Amino acid sequence: MTTDTDRHTPVDAIIVGGGVAGLSAAVALGRSRRSVAIVDAGDPRxxxxxxxHNYLTRDGESPLELVRLGRLEARHYGARIIDGVADSAIRTESGFEVTLADGSVVRGRRLLVTTGLTDVLPDIPGLADRWGRDVLHCPYCHGWEVRDRAIGIIGSVMVGHQAQMWRQLSERVTVFAHTATELAAEDVERLTARGIDIVDEEIARIDVENDAIVGATLVSGRQVRLDAVVVGPNFTSRADILVSLGLATTDLVMNDHVLGTYIESDPVGATSVPGVWVAGNVSAPMDTVIAASAAGVKAGAAINGDLIEEEVRSAVQREKSTAS
Known part of the structure; x- marks a missing residue:
């Protein structure tokens, strides 16, 4: 249990976001004997x-179970976990202060933000309620589970590319063309060549029976039978706390299409604001769980290295002062 006194005890690193990226960073830092405070809103993407899936030795594990186990590991190495929402951050002479929604303040020498992103879905009745179950977006994350099933592709600016990836998993793929930003003649040719059906009529709703998708009803009343729906969400970074420090989001562009936003950083997560790092989907929207975890480890190691350099400089300066 974290006490009020704990919250006000400065740490080496504040981590905002308690998913796999933040927890992996906390373990890396803790194993280097760094003090860490994790502020977690409890709302993983x-x-x-x-x-x-694709997390070696943990394939099929519940995302919430990964977080539970990660919290145990982080605590084992001394991390303090604070359940709360981080509203803003400011730079101080000694590092950073993060203010929580309840008014409390957490202080630390370095700041790592791993708040992830929000998936903004197409506005089609019945779609959002099935998100993460049989409304999917990543073939590497959940494609195997719907192999050989009837799959509908909707709401994607990259629909041609996306449909071909899901066609690798099933011969029964349908593209709903009206939801695509554009469907060029070349796309139609490529889709048709692979036996992918194209429906031009607008979707009225997604149909669910017995807690499972059974199809999409079109505006004419005709139903297209489906077992799963693939969407192209807008990946909107949860970057408010970074914006409060002067950072700006960047558009995620692929093939001239804006797919969302992210925070730019170097390969180990350092941002343009000294002392501030990012890891996970807030900076790499396409990363899977294992990639976000790896990014957290890299950022944690980089923060430890940065702290070491600061400590070495201070030690050298003390020696020079003593000698003089």
Missing amino acids: NAPAAHS
């Missing part, structure tokens, strides 16, 4: 999903 992948919470609706029952399973996560």
Whole structure:
């Protein structure tokens, strides 16, 4: 349990965001004997999903179970976990102060933000309620589970590319063309060549029976039978605390299409604001769970190295002062 006194005890590193990226960073820092405080709002992006995949030795594990186990590991290495929402951050002479929604303040020498992103879905009735179950977006995360099933592709600016990836998993793929930003003649040719159906009529709703998608009803009343729906969400970074420090979000552009926003950083997560790092989906929207975890480890190691350099400079300066 974190006490009020704990919250006001400065730490080496504040981590805002307690998903796999933040927890992995906390473990890396803790194993280097750094003090860490993790502020976690308890709202991970992948919470609706029952399973996560492509995480070696943890394939099929619940995302929430990964967080539970990660918290245990982080605490084992001394991390303090504070359940709360970080509203803003400011730079101080000794580092940073993060203010929480309840008015309390956490102080630390360095700041790592791993707050992830929000998936903004197409506005189609029945869609959002199935998100993370049989409304999907990543073939590497959940494609195997719907292999050989009837899959509908909607709401993507990259629909041609996306449909081909899901076609690798099933011969029964349907593209709903009206939801695409554009569907060029070349896309139609490529889709048709692979046996992918194209429906031009607008979707009225997603149909669910017995807690599972059964199809999409079109405005004419005709139903297209489906077992799963693939969407192209807008990946909107949860970057408010970074914006409060003067950073700006950057558009995520692919093939001239804006897919969302992210915070720019160097390969180990350092931002343009000294002392501030990022890791996970807030800076790399396309990263899977294991990639976000790896990014957290890299950022944690980089922060430890930066702290070491500061400590070495201070020690050298003390020696020079003593000698003089």
